[in-house]
Amino acid sequence: MSLDLATVRRIAKLARIRVEEPQLPRLQAELNGILGWIEQLNEVNVEGVEPLTGGAQMALKLRADEVTDGGIAEQVLANAPDRAGDFYAVPKVVE
């Protein structure tokens, strides 16, 4: 499967990364180079194989559903690029 320019543009939009039009062809060539190399996986027979989702071969632990921390709004907001009181501030969304 080879990506056309419209698909590269759509992926960049989905990933929320601005890509200027003149950069698209080079990016398209790089992505197609990587995806072309990945095509080799089509020769592997995976019939009946259960997908492996995680790195740890163990059951995840359960824990009690309870609040264990909190009350640190200043720390949570300390790195915010913009804030208004105890809120993160973003460009206006609703007029």
Added chain:
Amino acid sequence: MFDFTLAGARAALRARQVSARELTTAHLGAIEALNPRLNAFITVTPDLALRQAAAADAALARGEAGNLTGIPLAIKDLFCTAGVRTTAASRILEPFVPPYESTVTANLLRDGAVFLGKANLDEFAMGSSNMTSAFGPVTNPWTRPGDPSPLVPGGSSGGSAAAVAAGLALGATATDTGGSIRQPASFCGIAGIKPTYGRCSRWGIVAFASSLDQAGPLARTVEDCAILLGSMAGHDPKDSTSADRPVPDFAAACRRGVRGLRIGVPREYRSDDMPPEIEALWQQGLAWLREAGAETIDVSLPHTKYGLATYYIVAPAEASSNLARYDGVRFGARTEGGDLTGMYENTRAAGFGAEVQRRILIGTYVLSAGYYDAYYLRAQKIRALILRDFTEVFRTVDALLTPTAPSSAFAQGERMDDPVKMYLNDVFTVPANMSGVPGLSVPAGLDARGLPLGLQVLGKPFDEETVFAVGAALERAAGFSARPSLRAGG
């Protein structure tokens, strides 16, 4: 002062032959002298280091030495350190000062370590050369004799590896998602282990690919790595994938020897384009292990050749998801862009470098509607087959021996024209991440150009002790004593 191993420095500190302050001051001086040439550190924290050294000296005076009291370390700038800027070598995290400490670095501090600063890396740990850092490339302290052209230290933990090899730190933290501890260890002539997935907590480590990322140490000897891992490892309720098992005495395992062990030699790691000197070193390593009493057995890991391509679906998929959090809202850099979507797009275009953007885009594509089954689901199934290969082979052998990397260190700027060419560096290291098994790189010899080469020991899940036993036996036999041209006190 710079001839100490970590174990040696620890003994000297406890015997009060050297103080933590002297040791720390000497290493800070070496950083000041050599870091302008190596660029191994993004941030140096001399005041913090001297305060920690003073506390270490006080503890030593009271006779309360911990595992690492007074030992100066470099911390890969992917580990969050409370109050100390943590960048992941990315513009997008340039202003980020974590209010919390990662579990691994908290464990090191609990045991008395001194932090010299934050080590350079490939941006978000994505790379095999340290060329993708937004803070500039790291230079390998090794050069080819008679040829001053700067070489890469490998990656992504290139700053950590260069700092340790050049004597700027006695050890370093690192992380390994596809080879990022073992390949730089091989390129810089030092030891490094990626432990079993789950051995160390990932809490507070900037996430790249969560099912593959694992923290581990880099140091100049196998025993030093064992001592560091003993402090770094352990269960952490804050990481549900961290293993709730006791931490063995890894350093004691280094003295076990290999008599009676069965060492597998995977035939798929042999390729026609492998340099003959790497093949020769591999054979030499097997001969050393036989002389030490081990038996070597040819084995097969049939899906090895698909490991790398599988990795380049799984890792970007997880990365695209993990890096979605960098949106200019809660932390990190923001670039304005009119409306909210414009702000997101501008922030991420300005904040991420080219390689990180490529991987996010690949990951977004393989997870997108209509392509998920063809790419991501297929990759997860092949990942299951790779794990099955290891599970079967470990029924008959105790450990595996392979080369760490298909080449020695290459020049800065080489292999930059084609991303796939750079990815091929990790062909021997990626299977351990896909399967979660532990892998150790041991410096074993020099190539014809005078550059270090490592051998890799792979072990059963949570059997790092055997891996250390085999690695230490190789280290004793190899007697690797070559040192880089650029080093502290050299």
